[in-house]
Amino acid sequence: MRRVELRALTVGDAPACDAVIASLPYFFGDPDGVRVCAEAVRSQRGFVATSDGDVAGFITLEQHDPASAEITWLAVHAEHRRGGIGRRLVAEAVRALGTEGVEMLFVLTLGPSVPEPGVEDGYAGTRAFYRALGFVPLREFALRTWNDPAALVMAKAL
Numbered sequence: 001m002r003r004v005e006l007r008a009l010t011v012g013d014a015p016a017c018d019a020v021i022a023s024l025p026y027f028f029g030d031p032d033g034v035r036v037c038a039e040a041v042r043s044q045r046g047f048v049a050t051s052d053g054d055v056a057g058f059i060t061l062e063q064h065d066p067a068s069a070e071i072t073w074l075a076v077h078a079e080h081r082r083g084g085i086g087r088r089l090v091a092e093a094v095r096a097l098g099t100e101g102v103e104m105l106f107v108l109t110l111g112p113s114v115p116e117p118g119v120e121d122g123y124a125g126t127r128a129f130y131r132a133l134g135f136v137p138l139r140e141f142a143l144r145t146w147n148d149p150a151a152l153v154m155a156k157a158l
Contacts, residue, residue: 002051004085006092009046009058016055017041017048023078026119027126037073044072047092049085056080059089061097069097071107090133098158105158111140111150130154 021028046060057076063069076085110123135154
């Protein structure tokens with residue numbers, strides 16, 4: 001059994017985080033999204049999960065207001081998905097933000113109105129993951145900065 005540990009994200013983790021997103025081409029197929037994610041792991045606060053010392057997943061966070069924070073990116077390497085690493089990363093973010101007095105955590109993900117024909121492991125699973133962690137869907141809307149036709153805002157009170 002592999003040992004998974006969580007710790008703060010550092011700039012030195014960026015190449016390993018890049019490898020995590022490269023392992024998920026369906027979710028990270030847009031070159032602009034890959035670039036923005038790469039910038040986030042180099043500039044935003046977050047956490048990494050390591051498995052036997054190697055980065056297996058990461059979460060990045062941005063605080064737009066003292067009362068709320070956004071999960072800007074969350075990814076678990078394809079070889080480590082469905083093992084609880086994503087849950088642990090979100091739980092660590094909730095714990096850390098809660099101790100700082102942050103009241104709300106939110107995330108943007110692909111909205112349910114966007115069809116994903118023939119996709120077995122798509123954004124329906126992502127939305128179910130966040131629902132299982134207590135996030136509530138708030139609103140779906142078009143984003144002008146991304147190629148996604150509809151984004152869903154999901155939020156969780158801390």
